[in-house]
Each structure stands twice: as structure tokens, then as C-alpha cells.
Amino acid sequence: MDAVGLEARAAALGTRSIKTTAKAYAIDLAISMVDLTTLEGADTPGKVRALGAKAVHPDPTDRTAPTTAAVCVYPDMVAAAKAAVAGSGVKVASVATAFPAGRAALGVKLADVRDAVEAGADEIDMVIDRGAFLAGDYLKVYDEITAVKAACGDARLKVIFETGELSTYDNIRRASWLGMLAGADFIKTSTGKVAVNATPANTLLMLEAVRDFRAQTGVQVGVKPAGGIRTTKDAVKFLVLVNETAGGDWLDNHWFRFGASSLLNDLLMQRQKLATGRYSGPDYVTVD
Amino acid sequence: MTSAFEYAPAPESRSVVDIAPSYGLFIDGEFTDAADGKVFKTVSPSTEEVLSEVARAGAEDVDRAVAAARRAFTSWSALPGSERAKYLFRIARIVQERSRELAVLETLDNGKPIKETRDADLPLVAAHFFYYAGWADKLGHAGFGADPKPLGVAGQVIPWNFPLLMLAWKIAPALAAGNTVVLKPAETTPLSALFFADICRQAGLPKGVVNILPGYGDAGAALVAHPGVNKVAFTGSTAVGKEIARTVAGTDKKVTLELGGKGANIVFDDAPIDQAVEGIVTGIFFNQGQVCCAGSRLLVQESIHDELLDSLKRRLSTLRLGDPLDKNTDIGAINSAEQLARISALADQGEAEGAERWSPACELPSAGYWFAPTLFTNVTQAHTVARDEIFGPVLSVLTFRTPDEAVAKANNTQYGLSAGIWTEKGSRILAVASRLRAGVVWSNTFNKFDPTSPFGGYKESGFGREGGRHGLEAYLDV
Numbered sequence: 030m031d032a033v034g035l036e037a038r039a040a041a042l043g044t045r046s047i048k049t050t051a052k053a054y055a056i057d058l059a060i061s062m063v064d065l066t067t068l069e070g071a072d073t074p075g076k077v078r079a080l081g082a083k084a085v086h087p088d089p090t091d092r093t094a095p096t097t098a099a100v101c102v103y104p105d106m107v108a109a110a111k112a113a114v115a116g117s118g119v120k121v122a123s124v125a126t127a128f129p130a131g132r133a134a135l136g137v138k139l140a141d142v143r144d145a146v147e148a149g150a151d152e153i154d155m156v157i158d159r160g161a162f163l164a165g166d167y168l169k170v171y172d173e174i175t176a177v178k179a180a181c182g183d184a185r186l187k188v189i190f191e192t193g194e195l196s197t198y199d200n201i202r203r204a205s206w207l208g209m210l211a212g213a214d215f216i217k218t219s220t221g222k223v224a225v226n227a228t229p230a231n232t233l234l235m236l237e238a239v240r241d242f243r244a245q246t247g248v249q250v251g252v253k254p255a256g257g258i259r260t261t262k263d264a265v266k267f268l269v270l271v272n273e274t275a276g277g278d279w280l281d282n283h284w285f286r287f288g289a290s291s292l293l294n295d296l297l298m299q300r301q302k303l304a305t306g307r308y309s310g311p312d313y314v315t316v317d
Numbered sequence: 318m319t320s321a322f323e324y325a326p327a328p329e330s331r332s333v334v335d336i337a338p339s340y341g342l343f344i345d346g347e348f349t350d351a352a353d354g355k356v357f358k359t360v361s362p363s364t365e366e367v368l369s370e371v372a373r374a375g376a377e378d379v380d381r382a383v384a385a386a387r388r389a390f391t392s393w394s395a396l397p398g399s400e401r402a403k404y405l406f407r408i409a410r411i412v413q414e415r416s417r418e419l420a421v422l423e424t425l426d427n428g429k430p431i432k433e434t435r436d437a438d439l440p441l442v443a444a445h446f447f448y449y450a451g452w453a454d455k456l457g458h459a460g461f462g463a464d465p466k467p468l469g470v471a472g473q474v475i476p477w478n479f480p481l482l483m484l485a486w487k488i489a490p491a492l493a494a495g496n497t498v499v500l501k502p503a504e505t506t507p508l509s510a511l512f513f514a515d516i517c518r519q520a521g522l523p524k525g526v527v528n529i530l531p532g533y534g535d536a537g538a539a540l541v542a543h544p545g546v547n548k549v550a551f552t553g554s555t556a557v558g559k560e561i562a563r564t565v566a567g568t569d570k571k572v573t574l575e576l577g578g579k580g581a582n583i584v585f586d587d588a589p590i591d592q593a594v595e596g597i598v599t600g601i602f603f604n605q606g607q608v609c610c611a612g613s614r615l616l617v618q619e620s621i622h623d624e625l626l627d628s629l630k631r632r633l634s635t636l637r638l639g640d641p642l643d644k645n646t647d648i649g650a651i652n653s654a655e656q657l658a659r660i661s662a663l664a665d666q667g668e669a670e671g672a673e674r675w676s677p678a679c680e681l682p683s684a685g686y687w688f689a690p691t692l693f694t695n696v697t698q699a700h701t702v703a704r705d706e707i708f709g710p711v712l713s714v715l716t717f718r719t720p721d722e723a724v725a726k727a728n729n730t731q732y733g734l735s736a737g738i739w740t741e742k743g744s745r746i747l748a749v750a751s752r753l754r755a756g757v758v759w760s761n762t763f764n765k766f767d768p769t770s771p772f773g774g775y776k777e778s779g780f781g782r783e784g785g786r787h788g789l790e791a792y793l794d795v
Contacts, residue, residue, distance in 0.1 A: 030589050031589040031761045033761070034596065046324075268322065280322055
């Protein structure tokens with residue numbers, strides 16, 4: 030990887046000008062790709078219910094707004110989340126494997142995964158063992174992913190690299206291939222819990238990886254940038270990266286997600302602006 | 318792979334620029350008709366719409382302009398460097414203030430995409446004036462003696478591919494060093510130079526320091542041959558460059574020539590492939606390949622040829638060709654019907670000689686001058702498309718087996734302006750770069766420009782350097 034060239038390409042695609050009908054399309058697509066997330070120590074069933082309701086009806090004033098892709102919670106909140114989104118088509122994703130640090134024995138991590146799956150999680154967001162990766166023990170990272178994948182059963186597996194801790198683009202690229210070869214259904218940038226999370230450059234690089242992986246193996250893998258994407262403008266830039274790198278096949282919430290919470294309200298305000306011609310405000314979207 | 322994500326039109330507003338129906342020559346601080354009253358039309362290459370009617374300079378006008386520049390030289394060269402710097406800084410700031418207007422103007426007159434004029438041409442124009450403004454009071458520290466003197470009147474002839482940027486490359490160092498200028502822009506792109514004349518007036522530049530003579534080759538020839546000119550600077554084709562060299566032979570005129578090229582972009586098997594693909598695209602499709610330092614020959618290590626070509630073709634399929642004023646356009650129009658004919662003829666010759674031609678599916682607009690991005694594979698050193706400068710969006714792909722072979726093939730050309738090296742191995746970059754006979758060698762990038770960096774060629778790509786401290790030498794009596 031050449032860092033300067035990669036960042037220059039990401040920046041160049043960031044200058045695409047997405048207006049009018051293209052913007053409306055992108056906003057609805059982005060809403061449908063949000064994994065609406067709450068991962069706090071203070072999470073309660075009430076908080077998760079509110080989040081679920083928002084995922085099902087993002088804009089209470091406009092029922093044409095699409096639902097989000099999923100809600101994303103800790104394993105012990107999966108049951109509450111399932112109840113909140115029942116019948117809506119919104120998926121429940123659960124972080125697991127001693128999220129976010131991943132510092133636990135494999136048995137504990139697998140128990141964490143099974144717990145979430147048994148509670149009804151449709152998707153599991155695991156973290157890789159960054160310590161093992163940085164120590165060069167790639168086999169340990171690989172084996173752990175395959176074990177978690179087996180524990181997932183029918184649930185789709187998202188593998189989080191914590192790109193901010195892997196630090197270099199070479200590492201992120203290596204981790205992407207490792208994750209895909211080990212059976213990831215999605216590769217995901219980050220937990221949202223460290224200083225540097227999703228960036229246009231690291232997401233571009235992962236999009237190149239899934240594109241190349243499909244070309245070589247025929248297997249399509251999804252991508253989920255998470256953390257730090259807060260505005261419609263940012264989200265549209267990521268969709269441009271998808272469109273011009275992996276291509277149109279990834280422009281679907283089965284293959285691309287945004288791990289975010291505050292992003293949704295900005296998307297909704299921009300959506301209202303396009304629909305009404307007037308600027309919206311924070312009191313015209315819901316807090317949760 | 319089809320996408321439902323169609324980008325809606327996002328045109329830059331044309332109303333930010335006010336193009337007058339006619340323009341005169343700019344001589345001695347005033348716009349004036351040509352002595353013989355001749356005019357020519359300048360058209361927008363993307364639509365063939367006539368933009369304006371411009372006075373066409375002849376020999377008599379060259380006389381007038383050179384005389385004005387000679388008169389102005391006395392007082393301009395006597396100004397302290399710090400005073401000349403003030404004018405140059407002022408010009409740089411006005412260029413920045415008017416950059417949106419100038420970017421739209423340049424895109425209309427030249428045909429290149431607005432994203433290039435906005436993000437490359439105009440920022441570099443301002444940077445060039447800022448940079449040389451900084452030198453104006455420090456000439457004694459540039460390595461050319463304690464108090465180097467200007468030469469006098471500089472006669473400058475510039476091409477149509479980067480009209481305002483080439484003007485900046487010529488005028489900024491000339492004025493910083495204390496010379497005065499008569500500049501002839503290309504006949505297909507006179508407008509930005511005429512707007513620059515207006516900027517000179519806006520900056521309060523003394524009359525006659527900068528004179529602009531729109532016109533054809535005859536005006537350029539008269540300017541170069543004029544006995545009142547002390548320094549000739551030319552950027553353009555090698556054929557005209559040779560003619561100029563003949564004209565000035567036996568005179569005491571100082572000459573710099575920046576001519577053609579056939580740059581080799583060398584990709585080794587350990588290169589970062591996705592970034593190399595971007596560099597190849599920038600190297601040959603930036604400004605529709607109408608760039609003297611374009612990376613028009615791709616030398617790829619045979620072991621990664623197929624993989625790289627697959628990636629490159631997929632990437633070319635995402636290029637957006639069309640309205641140059643649309644902010645999402647990657648590939649604009651070819652500058653003129655004449656240039657389009659030349660590109661087409663050379664591409665046809667490539668095909669006739671047996672090279673394999675490929676272009677992405679790409680609809681060309683019905684009006685204007687357009688050429689689809691084109692690759693030639695199965696090209697060898699013996700093919701015309703590997704030897705002649707095409708000056709268009711046409712890439713010739715050749716292979717090599719070893720670094721020695723790469724260097725030998727890269728250097729096996731009459732030109733020597735630019736080259737690129739793609740490898741993740743730093744030691745290889747240094748080893749190969751030192752053996753390439755090219756004025757600019759980029760490593761893991763291509764077509765990057767900066768006013769601090771000297772630019773110029775080996776062999777038939779010309780002589781002398783523009784940019785950087787070295788660029789001052791051409792305008793000083795050293």
C-alpha cells in the first residue's frame with residue numbers, strides 16, 4: 030500500500046458533487062444501511078426499545094423513510110432489541126468476543142457469541158485479537174475467526190479489525206484478507222471506541238480488498254465502516270467510494286453498512302430539507 | 318456491474334465569468350486592435366460554440382509590443398526587488414480571488430474538466446506567482462552572484478494545454494528577475510492570457526511590463542526573431558522548438574525550450590497495484606493526455622502484466638467523460654479539431670501496425686472534439702505509438718523482465734522529459750531513478766507539480782529549467 034496515493038484517491042473521490050436526485054437516492058440508501066448502535070455501560074431495556082422504535086420508523090413525520098438495516102447492541106440487550114424490532118425486517122446485530130478490547134480467553138469469547146446467537150442475534154460483530162495480530166501471530170487471529178464463525182451458526186459474522194490500533198494500511202490490508210479467508214461475511218473498520226475509527230482511506234482500501242477477493246474466489250464480502258461518520262455529507266462520500274471502487278453490487282444493505290448513531294438524524298434532516306425545501310432542525314427529528 | 322447510483326448533473330455556473338464579444342491585443346497597458354485589423358475566433362472545444370473574437374497580432378504589432386517592453390524595462394529593472402515582489406504578490410492574490418472565474422474561463426476555452434482547472438491549474442498559477450515573488454528581493458542569494466542582472470525583454474510563446482499555468486511559469490520568474498515580457502498565447506486558447514492582462518491592470522503593474530499578443534505561429538516567429546528580444550522562452554512541440562533554435566542561432570539571445578515527451582511509467586512487480594493504477598490514469602488521462610510530461614508509455618513487469626491490465630481496464634471503465642463544466646467529469650474535450658485529427662491518425666496507425674486497441678464503453682458527445690480513453694497492448698519499441706508523442710489520451714503498454722531492461726527501454730526514446738517508478742522498495746527507486754535520462758522522475762506518483770521544483774528535459778525534450786531556483790537562471794545574465 031502506498032499511503033499517499035491511497036489517501037489522495039480517497040480525497041479525490043470525496044470531491045464528487047452529489048446533487049438533487051442523486052442526493053435523494055444516496056440519503057435513502059444510507060438510511061437503509063445504518064446499523065443504529067448503542068454500546069454504552071448505561072444501556073437499559075428502555076434505551077434499547079427507543080432505539081428499536083427509531084430503527085423501524087426513523088422519521089415519525091414521514092413514513093416513507095426507509096427502516097435502518099439493524100440495531101446494534103451488547104449481547105445482554107439482544108432479547109430487548111429483538112422484541113423492539115419484531116416483524117419489521119430490521120436485523121439485530123450484537124457485538125461479542127469481549128468487545129471492544131477482545132482481551133479474554135477464546136472460551137469466554139465463544140460463550141459471548143453463543144449467548145448473543147441464542148438470544149436471537151441475526152448478526153455478530155466480533156473484534157479480532159489485535160495483540161496477536163501486532164505480535165505477528167496471524168494464525169491465532171485466523172483460528173479465532175473460524176471458531177467464532179462456527180459458533181455463529183446462521184448469524185452473519187462481521188469481523189472488526191480496529192483499524193486505529195492496526196495503524197498502518199499494510200496491516201489493514203493484511204487483516205482484510207485474513208478475515209475474508211477465515212470466513213467473514215463482513216469486514217468492519219472499528220469499534221467506535223478508539224481515537225481513529227472509519228476514514229475514507231481505510232474504507233477505500235477495504236472496498237478494494239472485497240472487490241479483489243470476489244474477483245479471485247467468487248465470494249462476496251460486505252464492508253462496514255463504523256465510528257466517526259456523523260454527517261450526510263460524510264455518508265455520501267462513503268457511498269461514492271463504494272460506487273466507484275467495489276461497484277453497484279455493494280450498494281445494498283446486505284453488503285454495506287454504516288456503524289453509527291448520530292448519523293441517522295442528520296440524514297433525516299437532510300431528507301426533510303429535500304422533501305420540503307426548508308431547512309430542518311434537531312427538534313424535528315427524535316432523540317433516543 | 319451496473320449501478321443505480323447515477324450522479325445527477327452538477328455543472329459549475331457559467332455566469333461567474335463574463336466573456337466579452339471581442340478582445341484586443343494588450344500592448345503598453347492598453348487593449349488595442351491589430352495594426353492590420355485582423356481577428357480570429359476562439360471556440361469552446363466541448364461544444365464548438367464561438368466564445369469571442371480576438372485581435373490577431375502581426376509583425377507590426379510585435380514591433381509595437383517589443384518597443385513598449387523595452388521602454389518599460391528601464392524603470393522596471395531599476396526597481397528594488399522588494400518593490401517588484403509587491404506587484405507579484407498582488408497578482409498572486411488577485412488570481413486567488415478570481416480563481417473560480419478563471420477556472421470556468423479556462424475550462425470553456427481549453428475543454429479540460431473544471432475539477433482540473435479548479436484543483437490543479439489555478440492553485441498552481443497562484444503558487445507560482447507567490448513563489449517567484451519571494452525570490453525577487455533575494456536574487457543575490459540564488460547562487461548566480463551577488464547582484465545578478467536581468468536580460469531585458471523576454472519573448473515568450475506558450476502552448477494551449479495549460480494556458481494560464483504556462484503563462485505563470487513564464488511570466489513570474491521573468492518579472493521577479495527584472496525583465497519585461499511580450500507573451501504570445503496559443504491561437505486556440507487566448508482568453509485566460511487576456512484576462513491576465515486585466516489582472517495586471519488591476520494590480521497596477523506599470524505599463525509595458527507585460528504585453529500579451531494573441532495570434533498564430535507567424536506572430537510567434539516574428540517575436541522570436543525580433544532583434545529587440547533578449548530572451549526566448551518556448552513551450553510546445555519539438556518541431557517548432559527546432560525552428561526556434563535555428564532562428565536564434567548566431568544571436569546573443571538566451572533560449573529555453575520545453576518540448577515534447579514520451580514518458581515511461583515503470584511498474585515493478587512489487588508495486589502497490591491500486592495506487593499504481595491511479596498513477597497510470599493520472600499520468601496519461603490528466604488533461605486528456607495533452608501533457609508534455611505525460612506517462613504515455615506504460616512499462617510493466619511481464620509477471621504482473623495481466624493483473625495490472627485487468628485492474629487498469631476496470632478503472633478506465635469508471636472514468637466519466639462529458640461536459641467539462643460538470644464537477645464530476647474526469648475526461649473533457651480535446652483542445653482542437655486539428656489535435657483530434659492528429660490523435661486519431663496516430664491511433665489508427667497503432668492499430669494498422671498490429672497493436673491491440675482497447676477503450677472502455679463510452680459515449681462521445683456529438684458536438685465538439687472528443688476522443689475516448691484508449692489503451693494499446695502488445696506494443697513493442699518498434700511501434701509508432703511507442704515512439705511518437707501522441708499528445709492525447711492514448712497509452713501504449715509494453716513489458717519488461719528485469720530492471721536493466723526497464724531502464725534500457727525507458728531511455729530508448731528521442732525524448733527525455735519525465736518518467737515514473739512504481740515499487741514499494743525504496744532502494745530500487747533510487748537505483749532506477751539515477752539511471753533514467755529524464756528531467757523529472759516521479760516515484761510512486763505521477764504528474765505532481767510544485768513551483769519549487771525545477772522542470773525540464775533531456776535530449777529532444779528541450780533544454781533549460783523552469784521552476785525553482787533553477788528557473789531564475791534563464792532570466793538572469795549569468
